[in-house]
Amino acid sequence: MSRQAKKTDVVIVGLGWTGSILAMELATEGLQVLALERGADRSTVPDFAYPKMIDELKYGVRNGLMQKPRDSTLTVRHALNDAALPYRVLGSFLPGNGVGGAGVHWNGHNWRAMPEELKLRSYVAERFGADIIPDDMTIQDWGVTYDELEPFYDRFEHMAGISGKAGNVGGVIQLGGNPFEGARKRNYPLGPLPSTLNGRMFADATRKLGFHPFPMPSANASAVHVNEYGMQLGPCNFCGFCERFGCINYSKASPQTCILDALKRKPNFSYRTNAEVLKVELSPDKKTATGVSYVDEKGEEVFQPADLVILAAYQFHNVHLMLLSGIGTPYDPRSGEGVVGKNYAYQMTGGTTLFFKDINFNPFVGAGSNATVMDDFAVNQIDFRKEGFIGGSYISSGQFNGQPIRSMALPRGVPAWGAQWKSGVKEWYGHSMSISSHGSNMSYRDCYLDLDPTYQDKHGRPLLRMTFDWKPNDIRMTQFMRGKIEDIAKSMNPTSSTSSYKGEGAKYDVRPYQTTHNVGGAIMGANPNTSAINRYLQSWSTHNVFVMGASAFPQNLQYNPTGTVGALAYWSAAALRNDYLKSPRPLM
Amino acid sequence: MGKPPASTWFDLAPRLPSNRRRVLQGAAAGGFWLASGGAALGADVRAVLAAHTRTFFNPEEWVFVLAACSRLIPSAADGPGALEALVPVFIDRQLSGDFGNATDWYMQGPHVPTANPMLGFQSPLTPAQIYRAAIPAIDTWSRQQAGKTFAELEIAAQNEALRTIEAGKAGLAPEIRDFFALLLQNTKEGYFADPMYGGNHQMAAWVHIGFPGARGSFKEWAEKDNIRYPLGPVSISGSRG
Numbered sequence: 001m002s003r004q005a006k007k008t009d010v011v012i013v014g015l016g017w018t019g020s021i022l023a024m025e026l027a028t029e030g031l032q033v034l035a036l037e038r039g040a041d042r043s044t045v046p047d048f049a050y051p052k053m054i055d056e057l058k059y060g061v062r063n064g065l066m067q068k069p070r071d072s073t074l075t076v077r078h079a080l081n082d083a084a085l086p087y088r089v090l091g092s093f094l095p096g097n098g099v100g101g102a103g104v105h106w107n108g109h110n111w112r113a114m115p116e117e118l119k120l121r122s123y124v125a126e127r128f129g130a131d132i133i134p135d136d137m138t139i140q141d142w143g144v145t146y147d148e149l150e151p152f153y154d155r156f157e158h159m160a161g162i163s164g165k166a167g168n169v170g171g172v173i174q175l176g177g178n179p180f181e182g183a184r185k186r187n188y189p190l191g192p193l194p195s196t197l198n199g200r201m202f203a204d205a206t207r208k209l210g211f212h213p214f215p216m217p218s219a220n221a222s223a224v225h226v227n228e229y230g231m232q233l234g235p236c237n238f239c240g241f242c243e244r245f246g247c248i249n250y251s252k253a254s255p256q257t258c259i260l261d262a263l264k265r266k267p268n269f270s271y272r273t274n275a276e277v278l279k280v281e282l283s284p285d286k287k288t289a290t291g292v293s294y295v296d297e298k299g300e301e302v303f304q305p306a307d308l309v310i311l312a313a314y315q316f317h318n319v320h321l322m323l324l325s326g327i328g329t330p331y332d333p334r335s336g337e338g339v340v341g342k343n344y345a346y347q348m349t350g351g352t353t354l355f356f357k358d359i360n361f362n363p364f365v366g367a368g369s370n371a372t373v374m375d376d377f378a379v380n381q382i383d384f385r386k387e388g389f390i391g392g393s394y395i396s397s398g399q400f401n402g403q404p405i406r407s408m409a410l411p412r413g414v415p416a417w418g419a420q421w422k423s424g425v426k427e428w429y430g431h432s433m434s435i436s437s438h439g440s441n442m443s444y445r446d447c448y449l450d451l452d453p454t455y456q457d458k459h460g461r462p463l464l465r466m467t468f469d470w471k472p473n474d475i476r477m478t479q480f481m482r483g484k485i486e487d488i489a490k491s492m493n494p495t496s497s498t499s500s501y502k503g504e505g506a507k508y509d510v511r512p513y514q515t516t517h518n519v520g521g522a523i524m525g526a527n528p529n530t531s532a533i534n535r536y537l538q539s540w541s542t543h544n545v546f547v548m549g550a551s552a553f554p555q556n557l558q559y560n561p562t563g564t565v566g567a568l569a570y571w572s573a574a575a576l577r578n579d580y581l582k583s584p585r586p587l588m
Numbered sequence: 589m590g591k592p593p594a595s596t597w598f599d600l601a602p603r604l605p606s607n608r609r610r611v612l613q614g615a616a617a618g619g620f621w622l623a624s625g626g627a628a629l630g631a632d633v634r635a636v637l638a639a640h641t642r643t644f645f646n647p648e649e650w651v652f653v654l655a656a657c658s659r660l661i662p663s664a665a666d667g668p669g670a671l672e673a674l675v676p677v678f679i680d681r682q683l684s685g686d687f688g689n690a691t692d693w694y695m696q697g698p699h700v701p702t703a704n705p706m707l708g709f710q711s712p713l714t715p716a717q718i719y720r721a722a723i724p725a726i727d728t729w730s731r732q733q734a735g736k737t738f739a740e741l742e743i744a745a746q747n748e749a750l751r752t753i754e755a756g757k758a759g760l761a762p763e764i765r766d767f768f769a770l771l772l773q774n775t776k777e778g779y780f781a782d783p784m785y786g787g788n789h790q791m792a793a794w795v796h797i798g799f800p801g802a803r804g805s806f807k808e809w810a811e812k813d814n815i816r817y818p819l820g821p822v823s824i825s826g827s828r829g
Contacts, residue, residue, distance in 0.1 A: 051824045054802040057781035069694035088694040089709040194810040238802040248804060306790040360814050364799055365806040404799050417660040417772055422667055429797035509706040531705060
């Protein structure tokens with residue numbers, strides 16, 4: 001250890017959504033709070049300013065805002081007996097980097113979990129019988145209920161200025177909202193975004209079929225909003241450069257637009273960038289953390305003492321740090337014992353593209369959350385015993401961008417290059433819309449995270465290793481959705497359509513982008529033998545370490561994770577403020 | 589518009605022996621040039637390509653890339669081809685920069701280039717090194733098959749050769765098996781990226797499909813149905829296409 005820094009009350013690893021929320025909440029208690037962010041500092045101006053942000057190649061294709069694999073990556077394998085190989089080039093998922101984290105580059109789809117999803121194992125057992133749960137499926141209850149989380153979902157939605165239409169306010173179903181959602185105390189702070197033509201065509205078609213379309217809950221503001229910290233959002237201008245980009249317009253909720261300027265005004269908050277935490281340091285009995293070790297921007301290693309350590313990095317990195325630091329027992333997939341690394345899960349997605357020769361959709365008129373959704377085949381709407389799978393999806397039609405390098409849907413028969421490709425892009429650009437399935441992914445005994453035996457990062461630490469593949473249950477789920485979506489598509493009478501869903505025997509492919517909804521590995525729960533952190537996101541083994549983020553999900557929701565990640569952060573912060581800080585100890 | 593004089597067409601590196609240079613110039617200005625439908629290529633584009641100071645490609649590679657790009661996005665018919673869009677200039681710059689050098693990628697060994705492709709890129713070579721190794725390998729293969737380099741082949745034979753390479757049947761080593769995918773991806777990038785990267789000359793590829801480029805503000809258009817957006821593209825630098 002070459003240098004020891006001055007002690008702080010709280011050290012936060014990572015300054016994205018959860019790091020910013022925890023910093024704000026704990027600084028409000030008067031504590032000295034220090035955030036360590038391994039990436040660069042970033043602000044709307046100059047980092048996301050027009051026009052240089054409107055650059056598909058730099059940000060959309062070369063992933064300019066993302067974590068660079070040379071700095072941090074993991075290895076991937078399909079099965080326990082395979083050798084894992086490094087994820088050398090970004091593809092399937094895109095972890096964020098720098099101040100704001102992935103909260104900078106998301107599309108802004110902001111969801112709550114369904115009440116049933118937060119107690120999934122109990123729900124399945126009580127409703128359908130535990131015998132339908134396959135032996136290798138390791139789904140669990142979260143240890144927190146929807147009713148407990150509701151005030152914290154509400155707070156996150158109002159902090160982030162979510163636009164949408166409630167479907168269930170206090171148990172009363174609201175026309176035009178999602179009738180299948182859990183009850184909420186009040187509506188979203190802002191009304192829905194306007195919808196592009198695809199969304200209205202989808203709404204008409206699904207309504208005719210007896211379904212219940214509603215606007216995507218959106219972190220792209222539909223109107224002006226001032227949040228609890230005095231931060232201001234202005235209405236989204238449909239620039240069509242949202243996901244993978246920083247917002248040019250102060251419209252997309254992010255740590256920058258919603259928290260950071262207010263946080264930086266607090267004298268007891270500070271942050272250091274280009275400061276990469278290597279390890280959480282523990283007391284000799286491992287029952288408490290003493291601080292963290294990090295490498296600063298000059299490459300010097302620093303020990304930062306702290307009374308409280310908040311892991312608020314991306315899902316993979318939280319798990320990686322726990323494994324490297326000896327926080328909790330590593331999971332062993334053969335015995336099923338241990339907890340850290342357990343229940344890695346992903347997101348099962350698929351989609352159908354509809355081509356309309358005579359309709360011009362102006363696809364560049366896009367917003368990250370410009371979508372119409374139906375939840376008629378959600379987790380709580382499906383008879384799992386009858387359909388032969390556990391899970392569900394929301395089905396939506398969005399128009400997010402028309403960036404031509406990546407967003408160039410072409411009908412069957414148009415080749416990938418040559419004269420017919422050139423005429424095909426002219427004929428079909430702007431003449432398609434998509435209907436997508438965004439589905440749950442269950443957790444399994446042999447889908448997990450541990451340390452790789454071969455590959456190392458630039459600091460000489462073993463890389464994290466992912467063992468993951470698609471399973472028959474989840475493939476059946478997505479094939480079910482395919483049938484439903486293709487029926488909707490057919491009713492819309494397109495010129496032609498193409499479908500892309502995982503089929504029987506599908507293997508996980510790291511190359512095409514799917515989602516950055518990697519979950520699990522440091523899962524929450526009510527039992528220290530089956531979860532790494534308790535219901536307050538507190539490490540069972542090391543009580544002054546709290547672990548934020550989607551690493552807490554015991555299996556994946558059918559929804560995008562951010563809304564639940566935000567709610568859990570406020571829930572955990574409330575436990576810290578109301579209880580832990582008064583008497584630091586294991587809360588369960 | 590006749591075929592351009594060889595001496596002004598390709599800027600061949602002076603380090604080549606003069607007899608070799610003549611062969612290359614002949615291939616470029618004759619076989620390649622006629623095959624690519626060069627009559628459609630405007631004088632301004634010819635001038636830009638001829639004046640381009642290459643940052644990565646050597647003369648043989650440049651001839652190959654010009655030929656291959658013009659097959660992937662041909663000049664004939666409506667809309668710019670890859671050459672009119674200056675895609676080879678784009679690729680040349682990309683390969684001498686961060687992309688070509690795999691600056692952002694995890695390149696530590698051990699490497700298993702024969703791995704299941706679903707596990708992603710596993711070559712020990714950077715994109716620049718893959719181009720450098722693959723182009724002579726393809727020309728050697730082409731000579732074995734047809735007695736000519738790729739650029740010397742007739743259009744139909746070039747298309748057939750590219751289909752064979754795309755299908756992984758040209759015998760490329762595992763370390764360079766991703767070459768075709770890289771070339772096609774880089775060609776489309778050069779076609780549609782902002783012009784500041786050297787391709788998408790005069791935003792003609794954006795005009796071709798109706799993409800308005802870096803305008804970045806369309807709120808009032810969300811609810812206009814089936815009406816074509818009336819304005820052409822702008823670039824990040826503020827030019828109008």
